[in-house]
Amino acid sequence: MSEPRYTALARSLPASVPFVGPEAQERARGKAFTARIGANENVFGPAPSAIKAMQNTAAEVWMYGDPESHDLRQALAAHHDIPPENIMVGEGIDAMLGYLVRLLISPGDKVVTSAGAYPTFNYHVAGFGGDLITVPYVDDHEDPKSLVKKAKETDAKLIYLANPDNPMGSWHSAADIAEMISGLPENCLLILDEAYIEFAPAGTAPSLDISDQSVIRMRTFSKAYGMAGARVGYAIAHADLINSFNKVRNHFGMCRISQAGALAALADQSYLESIVEKVANARTRINEIATEHGLTTLPSAANFVAIDCGQDGEFARAVLAGLINRDIFVRMPFNAPQDRCIRISAGTARDMDAFAAALPGALADARKSI
Amino acid sequence: MSEPRYTALARSLPASVPFVGPEAQERARGKAFTARIGANENVFGPAPSAIKAMQNTAAEVWMYGDPESHDLRQALAAHHDIPPENIMVGEGIDAMLGYLVRLLISPGDKVVTSAGAYPTFNYHVAGFGGDLITVPYVDDHEDPKSLVKKAKETDAKLIYLANPDNPMGSWHSAADIAEMISGLPENCLLILDEAYIEFAPAGTAPSLDISDQSVIRMRTFSKAYGMAGARVGYAIAHADLINSFNKVRNHFGMCRISQAGALAALADQSYLESIVEKVANARTRINEIATEHGLTTLPSAANFVAIDCGQDGEFARAVLAGLINRDIFVRMPFNAPQDRCIRISAGTARDMDAFAAALPGALADARKSI
Numbered sequence A, B: 001m002s003e004p005r006y007t008a009l010a011r012s013l014p015a016s017v018p019f020v021g022p023e024a025q026e027r028a029r030g031k032a033f034t035a036r037i038g039a040n041e042n043v044f045g046p047a048p049s050a051i052k053a054m055q056n057t058a059a060e061v062w063m064y065g066d067p068e069s070h071d072l073r074q075a076l077a078a079h080h081d082i083p084p085e086n087i088m089v090g091e092g093i094d095a096m097l098g099y100l101v102r103l104l105i106s107p108g109d110k111v112v113t114s115a116g117a118y119p120t121f122n123y124h125v126a127g128f129g130g131d132l133i134t135v136p137y138v139d140d141h142e143d144p145k146s147l148v149k150k151a152k153e154t155d156a157k158l159i160y161l162a163n164p165d166n167p168m169g170s171w172h173s174a175a176d177i178a179e180m181i182s183g184l185p186e187n188c189l190l191i192l193d194e195a196y197i198e199f200a201p202a203g204t205a206p207s208l209d210i211s212d213q214s215v216i217r218m219r220t221f222s223k224a225y226g227m228a229g230a231r232v233g234y235a236i237a238h239a240d241l242i243n244s245f246n247k248v249r250n251h252f253g254m255c256r257i258s259q260a261g262a263l264a265a266l267a268d269q270s271y272l273e274s275i276v277e278k279v280a281n282a283r284t285r286i287n288e289i290a291t292e293h294g295l296t297t298l299p300s301a302a303n304f305v306a307i308d309c310g311q312d313g314e315f316a317r318a319v320l321a322g323l324i325n326r327d328i329f330v331r332m333p334f335n336a337p338q339d340r341c342i343r344i345s346a347g348t349a350r351d352m353d354a355f356a357a358a359l360p361g362a363l364a365d366a367r368k369s370i
Helices: A008-012 A022-029 A048-060 A070-080 A092-104 A119-127 A144-154 A174-182 A239-247 A256-267 A269-292 A313-325 A349-369 B008-012 B022-029 B048-060 B070-080 B092-104 B119-127 B144-154 B174-182 B239-247 B256-267 B269-292 B313-325 B349-369
Strands: A087-090 A110-114 A131-135 A158-162 A189-193 A215-220 A233-236 A304-308 A341-345 B087-090 B110-114 B131-135 B158-162 B189-193 B215-220 B233-236 B304-308 B341-345
Touching (some): A048 B256, A070 A087, A070 B022, A087 A092, A092 A119, A092 A189, A092 A233, A131 A144, A269 A304, A269 A349, A313 A341, A313 A349, B070 B233, B087 B239, B092 B119, B092 B189, B092 B215, B092 B233, B092 B239, B110 B144, B174 B189, B269 B349, B313 B341
Parallel strands (some): A110 A131, B189 B215
Antiparallel strands (some): A215 A233, A304 A341
């Protein structure tokens, strides 16, 4: 048998999936979910103007998207008041993390993240042979101090920090992040993943310093803008770092319809504000539902809430299973002690009602089974 | 200045772009093109049912696409009469070529292609440090025999062949390709890029042998299906090779709208047939226009025609410049002697009229300037 000669690295990798999609779970269950509140998608959807822009572009999709995403980059530059040379648009933060890891990480290079942080980032680090080193959460927050300390100890090339954090929803102030940045080891790059930043209180994002080569910020249209399925993310960084993406990225990788949608979505900031408010209301509702059943929630600056199920990971996994059995798609942290929680995405009133109806049964099942 | 520590490979790469997009050219010119017939896009566009499916999905784009592209893979499996385990869907052939090169090529590994074949493939090979070895076209055809011979000599891991070929439009019979496959060196993988196969005469594609680990076929919705901007391609291969993509691909990389569009497009084979006919008519028209001005064309099995400008590359480049000056977006082969040609994509009647109107002036300019 004439087998392809994979690289040693490729042979060593598992054919793993960072997350199993809800559709795959539905196929396995043979049954649809009634509430899709497990992937921090924005159930309120994109702005009507963005939907219209995408619909209007469908017939033009015979054309490749502009490989420079020029119009979108110009609009983002105006929005953030920085030059377009400091912005790279890509196929979602996931793809951009992949490109960035590829640019920096060779087999054996060290990367520091929090244990239980973003699995897709870890997947990319493993995929390029990087050596992932983790530090624990402290009080359910990623810990900038220990991330920096560990990076110094290990001579790491990269640190990953999400602010607000996923899966806990916790966050740090801009001042704390700025302090972290000022203390970074020489030639260590901080990836500041701000996928959820639009949901966070004012004062969570440090100001953009495009002269600083030690930080790259990641933003997305997948969360607050409600366009996860469109795959539009962008990075903000020093122009040299931004330009380095041109060495490896898929230049013609952007969907033309998605480019048009993102451009329209960005222009409708009042819709964005209405979404942020709806999400805040949903967070309040999640807290009410949890409290009603004797559970506590963690404060959240994102479009989801971690509910502390009050016992260990085994118990929380049983609660999660009970919810899934009741047709509610939810997920939960992978690592102890954060895995005492389940993570509920902000949903519509109907989603929240379905969750409220399912929770007592799921809790009762879990209490019985453990 | 705290610079990121790029890998040695990343430092060695140019921030190059395989192609400059027509939008970038329009911005540089300060003027729009009147005919967009330079990127082998399908100006006739996707099926109305596919447009409708994309429009209907726009409001649902808050959901990530199914990372398994289950429905589309099932439909493709039925269409090709092979199991879905032998199909991988990805973000266009470009992205899939990148994943595949990543799986096989480490710095210094040898890859064989034709001089002047697909630049984006070469970009990926360079991007992973591969050593690209080229063999010349023979009579404006890629040459299976010399590709195989060179792969044997150099112990290459990969051979790239497009059938039909881009940029020349030439093709080989299924029997010739089958013969090439049977003569491949042990453990050498042939990438058979069939992006244009739907336009080719019956008998151009060898039958699909999913038990054979020595070939991977690449197909796309970008060309005959008219959805270049949607970014949907797929690979057909042995299940082990297909599954290896799961080690490195961006699992949540597919645009949900594009998935829906491709599914609908595939279902409308009668629309596809009508497109193939329109493209054939446009090829005839390109030949007529060329002949009228004393030029010859090469036979083409794709949605474009190479026009032999009758002199050298310098002259053809002057003709190309004259067409661009007259607002006609066209491209041409990079390598001699193929660069004696310009490459015209099949266009609408209006595109073809615009080309016909521009060509005499472009030729006159070129004759004056050379």
